[in-house]
Amino acid sequence: MKFLSTLFVVVFICISAVAQKPRVIILATGGTIAGEGASADRAAYTAGKVPIESLLKAVPGIENIATITGEQIANVGSQDMTIEIWQKLNKRINEIFANNEAEGIVITHGTDTQEETSYFLALTERSDKPVVITGSMRPSTAISADGPKNLFDAVTVAASPKSNGKGVMVVFNENIFDGRDVTKGNTTNVAAFHAPTLGPIGKVYDGKVSYYMEALRLSNKNTPFDITNIKTLPKVGIAYMYADAEPGAIQAFVKEGYKGIVIAGVGNGNFNKVFYNAIADAVKKGVVVVRSSHVGSGRVTQYDEVDDKTLGTIVSDDLNPQKARILLMLGLTQTSNKDILQSNFFKY
Numbered sequence: 001m002k003f004l005s006t007l008f009v010v011v012f013i014c015i016s017a018v019a020q021k022p023r024v025i026i027l028a029t030g031g032t033i034a035g036e037g038a039s040a041d042r043a044a045y046t047a048g049k050v051p052i053e054s055l056l057k058a059v060p061g062i063e064n065i066a067t068i069t070g071e072q073i074a075n076v077g078s079q080d081m082t083i084e085i086w087q088k089l090n091k092r093i094n095e096i097f098a099n100n101e102a103e104g105i106v107i108t109h110g111t112d113t114q115e116e117t118s119y120f121l122a123l124t125e126r127s128d129k130p131v132v133i134t135g136s137m138r139p140s141t142a143i144s145a146d147g148p149k150n151l152f153d154a155v156t157v158a159a160s161p162k163s164n165g166k167g168v169m170v171v172f173n174e175n176i177f178d179g180r181d182v183t184k185g186n187t188t189n190v191a192a193f194h195a196p197t198l199g200p201i202g203k204v205y206d207g208k209v210s211y212y213m214e215a216l217r218l219s220n221k222n223t224p225f226d227i228t229n230i231k232t233l234p235k236v237g238i239a240y241m242y243a244d245a246e247p248g249a250i251q252a253f254v255k256e257g258y259k260g261i262v263i264a265g266v267g268n269g270n271f272n273k274v275f276y277n278a279i280a281d282a283v284k285k286g287v288v289v290v291r292s293s294h295v296g297s298g299r300v301t302q303y304d305e306v307d308d309k310t311l312g313t314i315v316s317d318d319l320n321p322q323k324a325r326i327l328l329m330l331g332l333t334q335t336s337n338k339d340i341l342q343s344n345f346f347k348y
């Protein structure tokens, strides 16, 4: 009798484990994926119009992958993304995982600043469970809209047990990218994202997830950046270098009381003499200056054409300027020690 009842309990647990779908919560923030136009071409549309419930209706079969619920966190074109929305996202993500509300999270997001949100969250959210960001290049009303397919793939990745421990990722056009490495590489094409250092870490196709490599830079709960009780981040600006550039942007940031400046340098984080002098002046006034590059791939290395020791600058390693800005803002919430801030760029 005891054996039979034990057997019954074991069989019941097995059946319910098989029947129970993973739970995925979609946090919607807007973007082209929620865009709406008056005609079927992609021109003249407004990003961030369509609510998450309508987006889900356009994805047949998505309900078979996971038990899905949607929440609207914001509804903006991601050029209007703010640190306040990042904080809202971060808070809700940490809450969802702490309360065991879902196995995975998908964030729908405009593509323009998707790479910044992915890195910010990779540095600040605190779980091993997957957070998958996606979007689209064509609005929901366009011919061959890519949003439904990207959303289907993102939910597939978020629901997959293979994704545990992978942290924050971007899923786009069947590629899975690490949230740190990913960057937008095309202004209009559906293959809008790439990852200059690693390439995609995996692929998602036909409801199946395959990983090929792993990012080793520390992220998620292995970073010290906890923004739970932080209202605003220290101001960090980006100054763009080009032939015969003038240093007005650097001087303006210093005047406005910015705590840090990232130089979107040429080549290996280089700049001309007037930039050099303005940077030296900024450093003397206590502003932390990071050398990055607008080349689009590769590292900015220390003590190359610029002697960072003499100038007092630090380098971004392979982070592009917009990502270097995020790491510097978060680093500055903890210290203004340049050695520690520099070591962050080799760790995270």
Ligand SMILES: NC(=O)CC[C@H](N)C(=O)O
Pocket: 030, 031, 032, 033, 047, 076, 077, 078, 079, 109, 110, 111, 112, 113, 135, 136, 137, 138
């Ligand atoms: N493809 C897009 O998502 C671009 C739309 C808009 N600029 C945004 O980033 O939200």
